[in-house]
Amino acid sequence: MKHNNTKIFNEEIRINRALISVTDKNNIDKLAKELVKQGIEIISTGGTAKLLKEKLIPVKDVSEETLFPEILSGRVKTLHPKIHGGILNRRNDASHQQEMEKHNINEIDLIIINLYKFKETVAKTNTEFDIIENIDIGGPAMIRAGAKNHEFVTVITDPNDYPELIKQIQKNKSTTYNFRKTLAGKAFKLTSDYDKAITDWFQKDYDELKDLPEKFSINLEKSLHMRYGENPHQKGAFYKTNDRIGAANAKQLQGKELSYNNINDTDAAFELICEFENPAVAIIKHANPCGVAENDDINIAWEKALQTDTVSAFGGIVALNRELDAQLAHKLKSLFLEVIIAPSFTNESIIILGSKPNLRLLSTKTMPKPSEEGLFIKSIAGGMLVQTKDNHILKKGELNFVTKKIPNPKEINDLLFAWKVAKHTKSNAIIYAKNLQTTGIGAGQMSRIDSTNIATNKALASAEIAKLDKPLTVGSVVASDAFFPFPDGLISAADAGVTAVIQPGGSIKDKEVIAAADERNISMIFTGIRHFKH
Numbered sequence: 001m002k003h004n005n006t007k008i009f010n011e012e013i014r015i016n017r018a019l020i021s022v023t024d025k026n027n028i029d030k031l032a033k034e035l036v037k038q039g040i041e042i043i044s045t046g047g048t049a050k051l052l053k054e055k056l057i058p059v060k061d062v063s064e065e066t067l068f069p070e071i072l073s074g075r076v077k078t079l080h081p082k083i084h085g086g087i088l089n090r091r092n093d094a095s096h097q098q099e100m101e102k103h104n105i106n107e108i109d110l111i112i113i114n115l116y117k118f119k120e121t122v123a124k125t126n127t128e129f130d131i132i133e134n135i136d137i138g139g140p141a142m143i144r145a146g147a148k149n150h151e152f153v154t155v156i157t158d159p160n161d162y163p164e165l166i167k168q169i170q171k172n173k174s175t176t177y178n179f180r181k182t183l184a185g186k187a188f189k190l191t192s193d194y195d196k197a198i199t200d201w202f203q204k205d206y207d208e209l210k211d212l213p214e215k216f217s218i219n220l221e222k223s224l225h226m227r228y229g230e231n232p233h234q235k236g237a238f239y240k241t242n243d244r245i246g247a248a249n250a251k252q253l254q255g256k257e258l259s260y261n262n263i264n265d266t267d268a269a270f271e272l273i274c275e276f277e278n279p280a281v282a283i284i285k286h287a288n289p290c291g292v293a294e295n296d297d298i299n300i301a302w303e304k305a306l307q308t309d310t311v312s313a314f315g316g317i318v319a320l321n322r323e324l325d326a327q328l329a330h331k332l333k334s335l336f337l338e339v340i341i342a343p344s345f346t347n348e349s350i351i352i353l354g355s356k357p358n359l360r361l362l363s364t365k366t367m368p369k370p371s372e373e374g375l376f377i378k379s380i381a382g383g384m385l386v387q388t389k390d391n392h393i394l395k396k397g398e399l400n401f402v403t404k405k406i407p408n409p410k411e412i413n414d415l416l417f418a419w420k421v422a423k424h425t426k427s428n429a430i431i432y433a434k435n436l437q438t439t440g441i442g443a444g445q446m447s448r449i450d451s452t453n454i455a456t457n458k459a460l461a462s463a464e465i466a467k468l469d470k471p472l473t474v475g476s477v478v479a480s481d482a483f484f485p486f487p488d489g490l491i492s493a494a495d496a497g498v499t500a501v502i503q504p505g506g507s508i509k510d511k512e513v514i515a516a517a518d519e520r521n522i523s524m525i526f527t528g529i530r531h532f533k534h
Contacts, residue, residue, distance in 0.1 A: 012174035013152055017086075018110035019062075020052070021045045021078065021139065023117055024159060029055040031112070031162050038169050040110070045077045046070070065106070078138040087111065087145045091152045110175075111146045112156040115139045115190070119197045135198055140191045150184035151177070157190050193219055216386060218377070229260045236260040245368040246270050250341060253350060255360030258339070262317070266339045266362065269319035272424035274370045276321055281305040284317040288443040292421050294436040298322045302331060304437040307472070309458055310465055317341070321367055324349045343367055392529055394419055400505070400526040402514050407500040407523040411477055415502040415525060418479035423531040429481040430455045430489070432473045432498065439472030440496070448480065452489045456496045473497050482530045483507040487516040494520040504530040
């Protein structure tokens, strides 16, 4: 028998019978009363039916409709032809209507359903029995059935849609096609997200981060609509992927709305500052550090970080890995900054910085470990690049001393400090450091010798501004995020006054670079690992 495929996209569908089965019971009694008032019959299940009956709302139990009891501790309630037939039948298909009459199945025009709280259960318990029992089966099946048949069935999965539903039903006891199609899209999004959460829970023990899966999906939640993107002519928004501690989930205490570039730069600043256990400050401009320092006193750390490049710090982002107090707030107040991100702020510091109402203050409450695993995703035209997070932590025992001169303990500490900063600086990256303070930074250049020269010139400029007798690079160490392809970069660093070098090694010119270091009585370490950042 041929099916009648005539579409009725613009026609309103009258609602006579509704099925209600919700976990979120907020306002469901008010909605149900309005449905009854409009002469709509209600069938329901379990706890929802009990609640409605307590509110003296006439309800027909699903078991009365199916003539079959709920079984298996409620696992099977609505998985029955009399339910799914009532939802899935096409009202304009004669063969469907004949089967409905033959099997004594009644149409269901409206389903109001939300699902067991699976994600909430995972968040509060590790008990597998409870987690698995909160995997909804009947709910998603009915939602998908109703959404598929949205030409005839209205599917409500979000309590926020109750008012519009009531408005349309009150008008003429029906809903419009456009409303039903919109609801169907929301319904499939809900079941998709729900299945993704379940999949993630089952796969978490397989450590997929060490072996990227053949199929990869992400679940994005829009948390901030922006006036524009990277540039004013581009649209922009921020979508959360998870609840990791950092810029994405920080609480904004004051200031203007965060922009696309603010979030990008703040994330770069915070990820860098997470590398340090001792009090540290990082100043970021255009996702690159322009000054970083580590010190037992966070106030001194700020002063040393700022000393690296006082010019570039203007309009920058500041990240701290300690609470911001009043003393430091007074110092930060004197400089124009876009964002300050820290674990916490004292009440006094907030009052002090409150005199700059446009300055964004972000509190993360705590600090994540730099060794945490995760995925890094970068979009390109037509696809996405996915890789595991660069979470390698270099330890002193892994250092390979390749020159005649061995760095002393102070130099080793400075080298490890510079290496952490290089990890978070755009390639090609050259970092000069001394006394746990950056003294010159060269970033994002096509040639490594260019980055070296920029870092040197920055140090010269800073020394001139501070009226120092000599550049900060004299007596410093240098870190390179990748190997020196030729000796010229090392020679340039030596001319700037460095005493030690840390780099991955691995160039065909390594022997020449080592020889150049020996000739200049410079110690050098190979790490065997690089930190490209593009």
